[in-house]
Amino acid sequence: MRKLLLQLDSSPQPSVFDRVVALDGGADEVLSYGGVTPESIRDLVHGAIFTRGPKELHNTAIFIGGTDMSVGERLLAAVRKVFFGPLRVSVMLDSNGSNTTAVAAVAKLQQAAGNMQDRRAMITAGTGPVGLRAAGLLAQAGADVAVTSRSPHAGIQAVDAIRQRFGTTVRAVTMSDRSHAAARLEGAELLLNTGLAGVCLVPRDAWVGRAGLRVAADLNAVPPLGVEGIEVHDDGVVRDGVKVFGALAVGKLKMKIHKACITRLFGHNDLVLDAETIAEIARDLLMPRG
Numbered sequence: 001m002r003k004l005l006l007q008l009d010s011s012p013q014p015s016v017f018d019r020v021v022a023l024d025g026g027a028d029e030v031l032s033y034g035g036v037t038p039e040s041i042r043d044l045v046h047g048a049i050f051t052r053g054p055k056e057l058h059n060t061a062i063f064i065g066g067t068d069m070s071v072g073e074r075l076l077a078a079v080r081k082v083f084f085g086p087l088r089v090s091v092m093l094d095s096n097g098s099n100t101t102a103v104a105a106v107a108k109l110q111q112a113a114g115n116m117q118d119r120r121a122m123i124t125a126g127t128g129p130v131g132l133r134a135a136g137l138l139a140q141a142g143a144d145v146a147v148t149s150r151s152p153h154a155g156i157q158a159v160d161a162i163r164q165r166f167g168t169t170v171r172a173v174t175m176s177d178r179s180h181a182a183a184r185l186e187g188a189e190l191l192l193n194t195g196l197a198g199v200c201l202v203p204r205d206a207w208v209g210r211a212g213l214r215v216a217a218d219l220n221a222v223p224p225l226g227v228e229g230i231e232v233h234d235d236g237v238v239r240d241g242v243k244v245f246g247a248l249a250v251g252k253l254k255m256k257i258h259k260a261c262i263t264r265l266f267g268h269n270d271l272v273l274d275a276e277t278i279a280e281i282a283r284d285l286l287m288p289r290g
Contacts, residue, residue: 001052001056001059002028002029002059003026003027003028003029003059003060003061003266004027004028004029004030004031004048004059004060004061005022005027005029005030005031005060005061005062005063005262005265006031006033006044006045006047006048006060006061006062006063006089007019007022007030007031007032007033007062007063007065008033008036008041008044008062008063008064008065008075008079009032009033009034009035009036009064009065009066010035010036010037010064010065010066010067010068010071010072010075010095011034011035011065011066011067011068012034012035013034014032014033014034014065015065015066017097018063018065018094019032021255021258021259021262022063022262024259025258025259025260025261025262025263026259026262026263026266027061027262027266030063036066036075037075038074038075038077038078041075041078041079041082042078042082045062045079045082045083046082048060048062048089049082049083049087049088049089050087054086054087054269057086057087057088057089057269058089058090058266058267058268058269059266060089060269061089061090061091061092061262061265061266062079062089062090062091062092063091063092063094063262063265064076064079064091064092064093064094064095065094065095065096066095066096067095067096068095068096069095069096069098069129070129071095072093072094072095072096073093073095075093076091076093076272076274079091080272086269088269088270089269090264090265090266090268090269090270090271090272090273091265091271091272091273092261092262092265092271092273092278093272093273093274094258094261094273094278095129096129097130097254097258098129098130098133099133099273099274099275099278100254100257100258100261100278101130101219101250101251101254102129102130102131102133102134102137102194102275103133103137103254103257103275103278103279103282104250104251104253104254104257104282105130105134105192105194105217105219105245105250106134106137106138106141106192106279107253107257107279107282107283107286108215108217108236108245108249108250108253109121109138109190109192109215109217109245110141111236111286112214112215112236112243112245113189113190113214113215115142116138116141116142116143117141117142117143118142118143118144119138119142119143119144119189119190120143120144120146120187120188120189120190120212121135121138121143121144121145121146121188121189121190121191121192122145122146122148122173122184122185122188122190122191122192123135123138123145123146123147123148123192123193123194124148124175124181124184124191124192124193124194124195124201124202124226125148125149125193125194125195125196125201125226126146126147126148126149126158126192126194127147127149127154127155127157127158128194130194130219131147131158131192131194132147132158132161132162132165133275134192134194135147135158135162135170136162136165136166136168136170136275137166137275137276137279138190139162139166139168139169139170140166140167140168140276143190144171145168145170145171146170146171146172146173146184146188147159147162147170147171147172147173148172148173148174148175148184148201149172149173149174149175150174150175150176150177151174151176152172152174155172155173155174156172158170158172159171159172166275175201178200178201178202178203178206181201181202181203181206181207182203182205182206182207182210185202185206185207185210185213187212188210188212188213189212189213189214189215190213190214190215190216191207191213191215191216191217191227192216192217192219193216193217193218193219193220193226193227194219195219195220195226196220197220197221197222198220198222198223198224199220199224199226200224200225200226200227200228201226201227202218202226202227202228203228204228204229207227207229207242208229208239208240208242209240209241210242213242214242214243215242215243215244215245216230216242216243216244216245217230217244217245217246217250218230218244218245218246218247219247219250220247221246221247221248221251225246225247227244229244230244230245230246231246232246232247232248232249233246233248233249234246234249235249235252236249253282256285257278257281257282257285260281260282260284260285261273261278261281264281
């Protein structure tokens with residue numbers, strides 16, 4: 001039986017990127033719908049779950065995408081509400097690649113630093129969807145996490161969002177511009193930049209020679225890079241005593257995780273792949289094989 005993926009995208013045009021990755025990840029066909037709202041979910045999901053018997057539904061799955069993670073979360077809630085009894089399929093949420101990117105970044109930090117318990121982590125521009133998820137995952141792993149924002153209000157909102165979504169506590173730190181980066185990094189052991197493309201938030205002199213800093217990762221692949229001195233292809237390279245990861249190195253792992261998740265969707269009909277469950281799949285991928 002053909003593996004069918006129902007792509008529900010909140011944006012007007014369904015993501016070509018997500019469709020290509022789905023096909024590379026094992027889907028035989030992708031049924032793509034754009035401009036999906038919570039109100040339109042029921043009929044789309046009914047079309048997916050009523051056309052195959054319960055024993056065949058593992059061959060159907062749902063992928064939720066789009067550029068807005070907050071809308072994606074509402075779509076996921078609406079999808080789960082439609083399911084009942086055995087009439088359900090596995091579903092993955094990865095709006096704007098936020099979950100897989102955050103998971104990949106956190107995995108790189110954990111690989112380099114080991115145990116996260118009480119590690120002091122700083123996430124610059126951490127109020128976006130990737131930063132929020134990375135912060136939540138790191139805090140769940142035991143790290144002492146701070147997220148920076150340009151305004152105190154945005155920081156408070158981020159802290160509240162992380163507490164509600166992940167049940168963890170993080171700190172908000174205001175960093176209005178890059179000139180404050182050195183002071184904000186005081187005491188940090190881990191640095192993750194999740195800022196906008198083409199914006200340098202951490203100058204080289206803010207992190208090079210920083211006592212205690214062990215690992216740094218930058219998710220910005222567009223010059224000027226977010227952390228000056230980290231190259232996009234750096235994958236565990238030691239620069240000035242700090243193990244660093246560039247955006248393309250993290251992105252390579254993100255793609256591997258994304259494809260593995262698509263494959264995993266078709267093994268069951270009851271999986272819900274969100275940040276934490278995607279992180280579990282990443283751990284399986286990275287586990288040393290005996």
